[in-house]
Amino acid sequence: MxxxxxxxxxxxxxxxxxxxxxxxxxxxxxxxxxxxxxxxxxxxxxxxxxxxxxxxxxxxxxxxxxxxxxxxxxxxxxxxxxxxxxxxxxxxxxxxxxxxxxxxxxxxxxxxxxxxxLESPFFVLNAEAYEVELFKDFYVNPDMLSTLKTNNKLINVVGSVFAKENGYQNCLLVNNNKMVVEALNGNLFLVKGNHIKTPPLKDGCLNGIIRKKLIGILENLDHYVLEEAPISPFELQKADELFITNAVVGIQPISKYRKKEYATTVALDLIGKLNAAARLT
Missing domain, CATH: 3.30.470.10 (Aminotransferase class 4, branched-chain amino acid transferase, N-terminal domain)
Incomplete structure (x- = not known):
């Protein structure tokens, strides 16, 4: 109904x-x-x-x-x-x-x-292979409209078709400053050591709910350093982990980008904390 x-x-x-x-x-x-x-x-x-x-x-x-x-x-x-x-x-x-x-x-x-x-009542980490590629046919405009969850999602639609045609599970979008903004269906987090980065809203990424919640969780954890800062494509292959967040999946680890394969250590640590935060709302 x-x-x-x-x-x-x-x-x-x-x-x-x-x-x-x-x-x-x-x-x-x-x-x-x-x-x-x-x-x-x-x-x-x-x-x-x-x-x-x-x-x-x-x-x-x-x-x-x-x-x-x-x-x-x-x-x-x-x-x-x-x-x-x-x-x-x-x-x-x-x-x-x-x-x-x-x-x-x-x-x-x-x-x-x-x-x-939905299948699971909890956010569950997907351990299956999850390969991504940059989608560069069109660019995200870094302004306030790009941060809203509007029905204007043609770049996400075309990018999803591109991903399917080329055997990828997802694509990463870049803005017209050539900085990585987000995935087709969620926000992006990059892990290098204990340093975690996510693109700032001024770069044009969606003002995601799980992004906001994870930022709040990370700010209260002493063993991580969080930074909202632009991410260049060159940083992707130097990262230890990449993961995507959205309100339905929670955290989706990226297993491969080009020749680089990634761990899931931080994603595993955060998924339980995210479930705990969800139960408290």
């Missing part, structure tokens, strides 16, 4: 049309949230990011869009899809209402909530 503005529809129903601004112009935002046994992981962070992003895009935030209201709508969708006692992946999409061309007729919004099953 799909939740559209509080009304439940079957997944094969037609409740949107060709005038939808998310379809026509990518005039939409989304949040992907892990929900386990009725608990929304890092829900406050997702909610605050969504509200901040709506303000940046000059969308009108409805008075009803409180944390409690949206949580109720999410849980109704999870329950209707018989996932209340299971791990679930939830996507909340908010888009400006129909009308207008580039200039909208209104800044009012609608929302859609979808829920699907």
């Amino acid at each position: 799909i939740n559209f503005n509080g009304d439940l529809h079957s997944k094969d129903s037609f409740f949107l049309n060709h005038n939808n601004r998310g379809l026509r112009y990518g005039d939409a935002l989304f949040e992907t949230i892990r929900v386990v046994n009725g608990k929304l992981f890092f829900w406050e962070d997702h909610y605050l990011r969504l509200m901040a992003s709506m303000r940046i895009l000059r969308m009108e935030i409805p008075m009803s869009f409180t944390m409690e209201f949206l949580e109720e709508q999410i849980m109704e969708s999870v329950t209707e899809n018989t996932l209340k006692e299971s791990p679930a992946r939830v996507r909340v999409t908010v888009f400006r209402n129909d009308g207008g061309f580039y200039l909208p007729n209104t800044n009012d919004v609608s929302y859609i909530i979808e829920a699907s099953a």
Whole structure:
């Protein structure tokens, strides 16, 4: 079942049309949230990011869009899809209402909530081979719009096609300053000794929820030194570890980039701490 503005529809129903601004112009935002046994992981962070992003895009935030209201709508969708006692992946999409061309007729919004099953209730480290390559056909523009989770994801789509065509599990994106920004589906962390780097938001990376949580965890660990700083492509092959973070997988280690193979020591250390942080939210 799909939740559209509080009304439940079957997944094969037609409740949107060709005038939808998310379809026509990518005039939409989304949040992907892990929900386990009725608990929304890092829900406050997702909610605050969504509200901040709506303000940046000059969308009108409805008075009803409180944390409690949206949580109720999410849980109704999870329950209707018989996932209340299971791990679930939830996507909340908010888009400006129909009308207008580039200039909208209104800044009012609608929302859609979808829920699907996940295999594990915990973040689990994937030990399978995971090879990446740089995707350099198109570049990320280092500005505030690139940090938002909008529906404008063509570079991620084309990059995913490129990865599949060439036998890679993922690709790393670079900005127009030729610095490594993120992966196709998450933020990037680089480990060298006890030094951990992740690109800063000013380089154009997504303002990721798990990125934020890991930064908070690392800042409280004395045996690691965290730095938010640009990462050049030349640093990748000198690293001991590379890993990707997102709200569904948690931490995804990269096993190979070109001729370099990587360890997973730090990723293994952090996955348990991330699960502990999720349980406390």
